[in-house]
Amino acid sequence: MIGSRPRSDDWLFRVGTGIFAVLVIGVVSAIALELYRESRLSLHEFGWRFWQTDVWDPVAGEFGARPFIWGTLYSSVLALLIATPIALGIAVCISELAPRPLQRPLVFLTELLAAIPSIVYGLWGIFVLVPLVRQLEVHTPDWLRALPLFKGPPVGVGMLSAAIILSIMVIPFTSSIAREVLRAVPQSQREGAYALGATRWEAIRMALFYARTGIIGAVMLGFGRALGETMAVTMVIGNTPQISLSLFAPQYTMAAVIANEFAEAAADLYLHALVEIGLVLFVITLVINVISRAFIWSLGRPARARRTRTAAAPALESA
Amino acid sequence: MKRTILVGIATAALAAVTLAAQGLQINGAGATFPAPLYTKWFAEYNRLHADVRVNYQPVGSGAGIQQMIKKTVFFGASDAPMTPEQLQSAPGRILHFPTVLGAVVPVYNVPGVAQELKFTGDLLSNIFLTKITKWNDPQIAKLNPGVNLPAADITVVHRSDGSGTTYIWCDFLAKVSPEYKKTVGVATSVKWPANTIGGKGNEGVAGLVSQTPGAIGYVELIYALQTKIAYGAVQNSSGKFVKATPESVTAAASAAAAQMPADFRVSITNPPGDAAYPASSFTWLLLYEDPPDKKQGKAVVDFVKWALTDGQKFAPDLGYAPLPKSVVDLELKALARIKVQ
Numbered sequence: 033m034i035g036s037r038p039r040s041d042d043w044l045f046r047v048g049t050g051i052f053a054v055l056v057i058g059v060v061s062a063i064a065l066e067l068y069r070e071s072r073l074s075l076h077e078f079g080w081r082f083w084q085t086d087v088w089d090p091v092a093g094e095f096g097a098r099p100f101i102w103g104t105l106y107s108s109v110l111a112l113l114i115a116t117p118i119a120l121g122i123a124v125c126i127s128e129l130a131p132r133p134l135q136r137p138l139v140f141l142t143e144l145l146a147a148i149p150s151i152v153y154g155l156w157g158i159f160v161l162v163p164l165v166r167q168l169e170v171h172t173p174d175w176l177r178a179l180p181l182f183k184g185p186p187v188g189v190g191m192l193s194a195a196i197i198l199s200i201m202v203i204p205f206t207s208s209i210a211r212e213v214l215r216a217v218p219q220s221q222r223e224g225a226y227a228l229g230a231t232r233w234e235a236i237r238m239a240l241f242y243a244r245t246g247i248i249g250a251v252m253l254g255f256g257r258a259l260g261e262t263m264a265v266t267m268v269i270g271n272t273p274q275i276s277l278s279l280f281a282p283q284y285t286m287a288a289v290i291a292n293e294f295a296e297a298a299a300d301l302y303l304h305a306l307v308e309i310g311l312v313l314f315v316i317t318l319v320i321n322v323i324s325r326a327f328i329w330s331l332g333r334p335a336r337a338r339r340t341r342t343a344a345a346p347a348l349e350s351a
Numbered sequence: 352m353k354r355t356i357l358v359g360i361a362t363a364a365l366a367a368v369t370l371a372a373q374g375l376q377i378n379g380a381g382a383t384f385p386a387p388l389y390t391k392w393f394a395e396y397n398r399l400h401a402d403v404r405v406n407y408q409p410v411g412s413g414a415g416i417q418q419m420i421k422k423t424v425f426f427g428a429s430d431a432p433m434t435p436e437q438l439q440s441a442p443g444r445i446l447h448f449p450t451v452l453g454a455v456v457p458v459y460n461v462p463g464v465a466q467e468l469k470f471t472g473d474l475l476s477n478i479f480l481t482k483i484t485k486w487n488d489p490q491i492a493k494l495n496p497g498v499n500l501p502a503a504d505i506t507v508v509h510r511s512d513g514s515g516t517t518y519i520w521c522d523f524l525a526k527v528s529p530e531y532k533k534t535v536g537v538a539t540s541v542k543w544p545a546n547t548i549g550g551k552g553n554e555g556v557a558g559l560v561s562q563t564p565g566a567i568g569y570v571e572l573i574y575a576l577q578t579k580i581a582y583g584a585v586q587n588s589s590g591k592f593v594k595a596t597p598e599s600v601t602a603a604a605s606a607a608a609a610q611m612p613a614d615f616r617v618s619i620t621n622p623p624g625d626a627a628y629p630a631s632s633f634t635w636l637l638l639y640e641d642p643p644d645k646k647q648g649k650a651v652v653d654f655v656k657w658a659l660t661d662g663q664k665f666a667p668d669l670g671y672a673p674l675p676k677s678v679v680d681l682e683l684k685a686l687a688r689i690k691v692q
Contacts, residue, residue, distance in 0.1 A: 298434075
């Protein structure tokens with residue numbers, strides 16, 4: 033009797049959590065199915081052309097998603113380039129360098145950044161960031177403005193403003209996780225480094241290397257967040273569907289066009305094209321997640337193999 | 352103690368539910384443009400008729416029409432009349448009732464220009480097609496003698512979100528310019544020329560225009576009045592330059608009332624008349640001719656009657672133009688067609 037009780041509890045627990053886990057799979061498949069169902073008109077009408085054409089004309093019923101895909105990926109990558117070094121700097125500072133009484137306020141403040149609603153970021157973007165970016169654009173020398181990276185009229189709204197806003201929004205996510213990952217690095221690793229005569233910087237570098245899979249995970253989480261951010265981006269990106277390398281050019285993202293046009297879209301094909309944009313975003317997010325998983329996996333495996341080999345070698349020698 | 356409070360809350364909640372059930376709860380959804388006025392109307396009407404509660408969701412004209420066709424709401428609201436295809440796909444006959452008028456105005460930010468600028472429809476369409484790119488273009492200078500126009504670049508700002516405001520603006524420009532009609536067209540979202548920028552909502556467009564030297568955009572009249580941003584006079588079909596005011600917008604509707612079609616699905620942009628402001632439009636309430644619930648139907652018809660008569664006085668304060676009496680009379684007649692028995 034006494035023996036069977038924990039087992040039945042165990043069984044219940046297993047089934048209960050199992051149901052929740054299956055629920056997640058169910059929800060994701062239901063989303064995919066619904067996105068497909070609601071976009072089938074556009075899927076049949078345009079096929080692969082949807083991914084390859086640049087025209088977005090609700091009046092004529094011509095829809096191509098390429099400028100939106102470009103805008104989403106470009107703004108997210110730029111945001112990552114800005115945010116990652118800063119977020120890692122914050123994480124290292126808090127977990128390794130900051131004096132203890134400063135740590136808590138710093139953690140609190142970075143996490144406060146995540147609690148600010150994105151509409152507030154957007155308003156700040158329109159009224160503070162965009163005028164600053166415009167000043168920067170106006171004062172960019174002509175020889176620089178001739179480069180494709182800085183072409184376009186100095187209007188302030190555009191890719192650069194969007195990337196900056198996004199990077200600020202991404203920082204708290206990346207830095208919080210990177211901090212926790214660094215904290216999880218065993219103290220013995222650092223002590224070992226110091227014992228070998230490492231400087232502080234070398235010991236931190238060693239900790240960063242030890243935590244690299246977790247840190248890449250933190251960066252990818254930030255990337256996912258940047259891909260889907262809507263409100264703040266649409267307020268500063270200029271909302272013009274065009275493919276341009278220029279940081280100064282107004283562009284558009286997938287999430288932004290859905291948010292902007294969905295409420296007033298009345299024609300069936302138009303609605304289905306907007307849902308297909310959602311489907312494309314879903315697929316791209318999925319692919320990026322799979323790639324980053326595979327990347328982390330490939331990083332983890334040889335490293336572990338090497339470690340066991342080096343650990344085994346001295347044992348062999350002594351034997 | 353805690354328990355008593357809980358029981359109290361539960362009783363109060365139950366009481367609230369029963370109270371609500373006694374009155375009529377009517378659901379509607381649609382246009383955001385008239386939403387502030389509709390909210391005011393529903394509140395005022397509820398004060399007069401405590402048993403009628405209207406729940407209005409300003410989800411956008413397109414979404415309102417969709418919900419109306421699916422019959423998930425009792426009435427819809429739209430800034431653009433329903434298309435023949437949409438009317439076809441509805442399970443019953445839908446009637447349009449203009450409730451109030453709105454206007455769209457050109458707002459601009461020209462460095463060093465304090466005077467009010469004048470525009471023609473033709474000039475505006477060329478600017479919005481990005482064919483005119485400098486503020487000192489001869490076409491602008493000709494209309495505005497004595498204004499020291501700078502050689503600044505023009506930046507066109509438009510709405511990025513689908514909106515009735517865009518519909519009215521494009522409807523006006525397409526009427527005066529065949530090229531605009533062909534390349535941009537008329538809809539709540541359109542394909543804008545390259546190198547224009549999109550702002551979200553009236554506040555987004557007004558914000559971008561007021562910050563960007565050389566910008567021009569379009570916003571609802573109420574928004575230009577509230578934010579005190581400069582807006583120009585537009586030439587009407589009689590050749591007069593008219594600024595948008597509740598009076599000049601009502602005048603546009605009076606002029607159009609003479610040829611009002613029986614279903615009220617009419618565009619009144621660029622109307623005849625000396626006093627008429629050309630970028631004006633009705634906004635419509637959508638009702639089924641044979642409503643599914645007669646009791647609710649009766650309540651809505653009574654409400655619309657009130658809104659078209661006593662309710663009109665709330666319009667000017669909120670920046671809308673009241674309907675001319677000629678249109679109200681036609682609508683009161685048409686309301687009798689709704690089968691409430």
